[in-house]
Amino acid sequence: MSKSFLALLLLFTGSQLFARTNDYLITDYGAVGNGNQLCTKYIQKAIDACQANGGGRVVIPSGDFLTGTLHLKSHVEFYLESGAKISGSLNRADYPKVAGERGLIFALNATDISITGRGEINGNGEAFFHGDNAPDRPFLVMIKNCSHVAVSGVSLKNAAFWTFRLLYNDQVNVDGIRIYSHVNFNNDGLDIDSKNVTISNCIIDTDDDALCFKSDSSFICQNVTVSNCVLASNCNFIKMGTASVGGFRNISVSNCVLRRASESRFRFWERSVPGVKEPVTGLAGIALEIVDGGIMDGIQINNIVMDGVQTPLFIRLGSRSNPTGAIKNVIISNVTAKSVSRIASSITAVPGFKIESVLLRDINIQSPGGGIKNEYLAKVPEQVNAYPENRMFNTSLPAYGLYLRHVSNIGLYNLQFNPLDDEARPAIYVEDGLGIHISELQAVTPIGGAPLVELSETSGVSFEGHAWNQSIPLLFLIRGAQSKNIIIAGKYSTNIQRLYELKDSTSKNAVSIR
Template identity: 75%
Template sequence: MKKIIALLFVSIAFPCIALATDYLITDYGAIGNGSQLSTKYIQKAIDACSANGGGRVVVPSGDFLTGTIYLKSHVELYVNSGAKISGSRNRADYPKVSGERGLIFALEATDVGITGSGEINGNGGSFYKGDNAPDRPFLVLIKKCSKVLVSGISLKNPAFWTFRLLYNDRVNVEGIYIYAHVNFNNDGLDIDSKNVTVSNCIIDTDDDALCFKSDSSFICQNVTVSNCVLASNCNFIKMGTASVGGFKNISISSCILQRASESRLRFWERSVPGVTEPVTGLAGIALEIVDGGVMDGININNIVMDGVQTPLFVRLGSRSNAAGIVRNVMISNITAKSVSRIASSITAIPGFRIENVVLRDINIQSPGGGSETDYTAIIPEQERAYPENRMFGVILPAYGIYLRHVGGISLYNVQFRPAAGEARPAVYVEDGREIRVSDLKATAPIQHAPLVELNDVSGFSFEGDTADQIIPLLFRIRGARSNHISITGKYDDHIHRLYELKDSASKKALTIR
């Protein structure tokens, strides 16, 4: 009776797996010698499995060379330990379907799976090189499917992105390993789907590791990611760049962000001042709306990151006529070691604002070394520029976080600790509304910079005690539009000057309690 109950449960949870009949690809002619093309034989096994109501198509030990194989409804592709599916090095073996190529391709299927502890290897170094080189196959492409399980498998060496989830519903990805360092645009997991869970994965890539996209009006939503290890030479956790529909209700928690295993294509230490290490990534967390979409309901919690140039990068831009919306974002419990002088930033464009963002319990260590020239630099708006941590240049006027065109931003228990002296403020706010900073712990700048700079900021509250150090100047306030600024807390002799007014800023704008 217990076995019957267990089988019924598995059948309900994963119909394509339960009570499965096995279809061994070698029974259909596939040869695992690594040199004979087995595409048609593997496809025969899949077709037979689907035609008979579903089951498992089993890849046994061996190296099976193939072009595109198409998964069908109620079929689980099971890759045994010691088994490898190797992608053909000939582009002709990857016919286009719906304008796209892929090694493992599922389109409009239900109850499909890719499981096992074997390997799928794209031999992607054999394809076109160069950033955005066209017409390369994805390693795994799941499109317009429902009830998808991908578990335990190793995905390696794609020609393009490794694993793309496009317009799907109900997807579970667990315990997979991705290694992608043989070509440009080697993303790890790209999610443009809804009702998705991702857990216990290791993703090590040259390009973005965990990347949420929205290529159309389809909204990427209801996604949970947990307990993953992410490594990248570009962005570790990214939403965008494609952001037409947008992103809603996404939770990412308990992840480690670390340096990639190698860097064959990026040499950031040659182009980004302050970066001295040969293997680093760009932004730890990059949240981007630049195509008119909506980002709403994002929660990122309990992240440890090392080897990143910029821990946090949030951008509302406009590559078209629409600017979109970014609101209701919570980022908490972050520990980061950055390796460049490109500070974290939250920025929009003139006439628009990023709204309701909470940063809580953040601890960021940085190399320091920013100069007074960096502090006083004019930062371009870059309204239509490609969003990237260095889009405003290789340095910003703050060493901790730079905020521009924002509203309803809260910083609670945020720490910024540079290793070397900094002539930039820890926090710089420009054109901000309703900003709250509580319990800021930041190293006082050297030379003439304040700890916090406000430029045309309305509705700013600051509270906390920074008594563990001498602070020459706590606030510098600029702009005639600066008003309703409140400073609350205990400030004794360690604060040499509480504030300084510049550029038409009025003392009436300030309240000290």
């Protein structure tokens, strides 16, 4: 035997021996994988021994291990082999509160922790079914006040409450996990209230919000990237809020597919939202909400395909509890959406405040159409203190494409709105706007005399080109004494019969044609 081969053999043997001495097999500590025997204390013994010896890997082999709360410790990798299953106890007493919360897998004040493998963590959440917003249910996975966290490969299923909560952590990586939760109300997928987080290659299919950024305190959810995920929900798909005390900063979401959820046991939107005909749909594809006084600043969402959503974009600055916060510097681009309701996309604040510096670029939205004149003429309530949701103003809006109110410095570039049926509403409707730039709008002409774009008490508008060559009786209807400094530029088809009409004390000098 050559010396070089012997050296390689010793190196390989040494590495294998090291792996074995740092692995803690839960069955060696008394855990039985028959799905019936409660194994909490045995699995916890393995975790504690692993940490006491400087860290390593706690191994869950193939089998079904019934357990209550497990406390993940520093320097411990919780590894589920293929065929391994952690099943949550059906008894609430097996989930003692930790820092005011209950959870099946719980990590608190730990560093260098991970959950990995190809196994499944199942919360048996149907055992805790007590209706919407029922209190005191355990999270499936709760990681709080931790640093250097990695979660990869595992399946998370059937939570009693939210599936996976990241609260006040720093430096987290989530990669290639699968979440499926449809057995209870409030079955969120991944809830992020942390900083310096990367999330990629995940498939999330939930009854409630799929990917949800939260800010429950002055802690700011920030420096987060999400990429290459498939998201399905019966509520919101990509959501920031509702909790928004500190706010959200420097967040990027890209290259994601939003699709219909696999099932819907509780929602029945087709019974309550006019125009919705399918039994499985979600609310907003992208919902950005500040309603608790926080600040949203520096958000980019790019390359999104969505289907089965009622409202593609919903951006809301409100005053649910604390003084009104702020939303600014948001870019949403390269979105293709098929919506299933007459609740148009919207960007709205409350009186006295404005959502600022939002850019929408290269967005194509197909909608069912069917909007009627009464929906166009209806007054939209302010709903200052209301819970933010796409239908908070009503089950339709005065526009079929995009409704804006209390906004400033808004860029709308290459927006395409394509209703499948006739629409009696404008494509875009702006109230109390300042600094609105519209370029290369492609939108189907409304019926019944409605303009393509309506402006109410809106100033500082520039419009450059309508790209579709079709008959347009009226391009702009402009209302109100505050409507001024409106520039219509570019070349226009002879099919546009009138560029604008002035109403309600609008100055004759409000519009310039260039």
